[in-house]
Structures are given as C-alpha cells and as structure tokens.
Amino acid sequence: MNDKTRTSDSGGRVLRVFKALRGHSLTGLSNGDLAKALGESPATINRCMNTLIAEGMATKLDTGRFALSIAVLQIAQAHANEMAMAQGRINEINQRVLAGANR
Incomplete structure (x- = not known):
C-alpha cells in the first residue's frame, strides 16, 4: 500500500x-x-x-x-448560500447571452 x-x-x-x-x-x-x-x-x-x-x-x-451540531448546520447553510449565489450568477450570464442572441 x-x-x-x-x-x-x-x-x-x-x-x-x-x-x-x-x-x-x-x-x-x-x-x-x-x-x-x-x-x-x-x-x-x-x-x-x-x-x-x-x-x-x-x-x-x-x-x-x-x-x-448547529455548527454543521451552519456549514450546510453556507454551502447552500454559495450555490444559490452561483446559480444567480449563471442565470445572469444566461440572460446576457439570450439578450445578445435576440439582436
């Protein structure tokens, strides 16, 4: 090993x-x-x-x-918050792409 x-x-x-x-x-x-x-x-x-x-x-x-513990739940919440922010950013980029495609 x-x-x-x-x-x-x-x-x-x-x-x-x-x-x-x-x-x-x-x-x-x-x-x-x-x-x-x-x-x-x-x-x-x-x-x-x-x-x-x-x-x-x-x-x-x-x-x-x-x-x-609450600490574990806080870690999970921080992860969920990070993923929500990332999804928001992805949605924003997709909207820009779609707006550019309509020109």
Whole structure:
C-alpha cells in the first residue's frame, strides 16, 4: 500500500457515525441506535461521539440522544448560500447571452 491510500480506521469510524446522524437533527439518535445501525459496539460509538462533540460537530440532546451540531448546520447553510449565489450568477450570464442572441 502506498502513502496516498493510507487512511485512519478510527477517523473512518467517526465519519460513519457523523453521516449516520444525517436527518436526525431534531430528535437525534441514541448510542444504541448508532451502534446497531453501524455494527459497532456502544463503547466505540461513545468514543466517536466524544470526538465529534469535542470538535463541535455533534451535540448531546437533553434526551441523551445525539444530533449534528448547529455548527454543521451552519456549514450546510453556507454551502447552500454559495450555490444559490452561483446559480444567480449563471442565470445572469444566461440572460446576457439570450439578450445578445435576440439582436
């Protein structure tokens, strides 16, 4: 295996947990839900969640369940805003092209 294909097993586990939280921002998922869905032990899920929480990417809800953090939602919103601006610019260029074609 060369250096370009080396990955972190623990990093991969954390990212799989992160992705599993998608779509559960309001109600969250329990440690057990995550463990079952990902085929990992509850202790492994706990370590992954501790990492995500420490990095500001997840939060523990009052119910004890886990959800993506506001910071993740802000990242998603920033991306959506950027795409909307890009679409606006594309639309503007298309209008200019069409206006020039009508001359």
